[in-house]
Amino acid sequence: MPLLTGIIGALIVLGTFSSVLRTLVIARPTHSSFTRVLHRAVEVPFQFLADRCRTFEAKDHALTPVAAVSILFHLVGWLAAFWVGYALLQAAVSGFGALDALRETGVALFTLGFASSRRVALTGVDFIAAATGPIVIGLQIGYLPTLYSAYSRREIEVTMLQARAGSPPWGPEILARYAQVGLTDNLRELFANWERWAAEVSESHTSYVILSRFRSPRPDRHWIVSLLSVMDAAAMQLALNPGRAPGEARLALRAGFVCLRDIADIWRIAYDPDPSPDTPIRLAYEDFAAAVAHATANGYSIERTPEEAWPQFRGWRVNYEQLAQRFAYLLDVVPAPWSGPRRTLAETVTPVTPVDRKPGVPH
Known part of the structure; x- marks a missing residue:
């Protein structure tokens, strides 16, 4: 059923483009179910590990990589979704089998260059797929400085x-x-x-x-x-x-x-x-x-x-x-006073009140 295959492929490609735009390009609050699912897939194993930690320091250490791994996983997820979507489009217009369509699309998407088709219809899909990979990777790279700049500004006041x-x-x-x-x-x-x-x-x-x-x-x-x-x-x-x-x-x-x-x-x-x-x-x-x-x-x-x-x-x-x-x-942050319960820790960590000391007496 080439028509149905092509429609499904087009929907996957368009949906993935929408997720990329909502996450990396549109500078306003937007929802992306795809990125939410990807983040959840990353978060669950890290949270499982953190729930078995006995101190808030160990919990924090276990959860620290979640954001960075999630960013990397988003890129992998987008590229994988584009690969599948373009492969379905290839199969719809060419009659290729699943493996041949994935091979043809993968070569174009990741700009490997070791295989190509001379068919006009396939060449159009190849060109679009070949442009998609570098664009998505470039957007992700450009996204990181903005992200870390906002993080740095946030943490200055928190540290002070x-x-x-x-x-x-x-x-x-x-x-x-x-x-x-x-x-x-x-x-x-x-x-x-x-x-x-x-x-x-x-x-x-x-x-x-x-x-x-x-x-x-x-x-x-x-x-x-x-x-x-x-x-x-x-x-x-x-x-x-x-x-x-x-x-x-x-x-x-x-x-x-x-x-x-x-x-x-x-x-x-x-x-x-x-x-x-x-x-x-x-x-x-x-x-x-x-x-x-x-x-x-x-x-x-x-x-x-x-x-x-x-x-x-x-x-x-x-x-x-x-x-x-x-x-x-x-x-699952540090259990400070008045900040409510945590997932697994019942302790509350209170700040140490400074005491005025004479000069030369260590604090």
């Missing part, structure tokens, strides 16, 4: 946050450390920087979905935990000190949960776009009160008691807690 929020980062620790060195007023700059960071991550991680899978250079850091810590610090500032909270805190919060929602749309994760401030959250009041006590013990002054601030804090956190903890679970 380590001195300000501990490792792993935690929202109350940000307030404690800023208060400890008398720089509470400088929180305005921190929130402004992270508002800009959230906007950039929203754009890059929806246009290039694989970026979400790139992990930080150190296992105790991760972009999702860092964003959560800044949002928690902003929510605490607004709830505990409404009279002194900078407007940048509110803007950073909104930019943060918009970023999470944009990425969730690409990942097809459901969420409530307009949750009620009274909706229960996973974080308990006792944990919030203990965090406030930790911040005030380090010099952070408050206008409201924890009991008075809790309803407003909960009203802010309900906008982002579910998605932040969902991403932390799916990406």
Whole structure:
């Protein structure tokens, strides 16, 4: 049935071109079921290995190659799909058997040059296949600098946050450390920087979905935990000190949960776009009160008691807690405080609070 064979081949070729364009060329959020299947095929064995690791450092080491291997696997998958699609087209117009059609197409697609046909119809398919291989490989090569540039910009702020929020980062620790060195007023700059960071991550991680899978250079850091810590610090500032909270805190919060929602749309994760401030959250009041006590013990002054601030804090956190903890679970990141459960580890890794020491005393 040459007609049916040709139609199937054309659909495979067109579908693969669509996947390549959506992944590498179109600079806007798009869905590609083919690349999602390819990534899932890569992720499953690595996650299987990570689930059997007993420490978060070992988990991070096991999951680090996922993004890089996935990029390589996408290229292999696209070329294989083109090979099959063009082979079906060859068979439809030439009457070749399966092996001959695959051989003819493979020679053209990979520009090997050791076999060709003199038929006019086949020559047209050969030319298109021969052009496809270098184009796809060239697009993939050009895609990598853009990808790693966006990754580098993301990680600069994540790395800078380590001195300000501990490792792993935690929202109350940000307030404690800023208060400890008398720089509470400088929180305005921190929130402004992270508002800009959230906007950039929203754009890059929806246009290039694989970026979400790139992990930080150190296992105790991760972009999702860092964003959560800044949002928690902003929510605490607004709830505990409404009279002194900078407007940048509110803007950073909104930019943060918009970023999470944009990425969730690409990942097809459901969420409530307009949750009620009274909706229960996973974080308990006792944990919030203990965090406030930790911040005030380090010099952070408050206008409201924890009991008075809790309803407003909960009203802010309900906008982002579910998605932040969902991403932390799916990406299996370092189990920082307030970031929810993980797949296999029950421990929580808390940042070490710095203690003022005399000069010459090692830290």
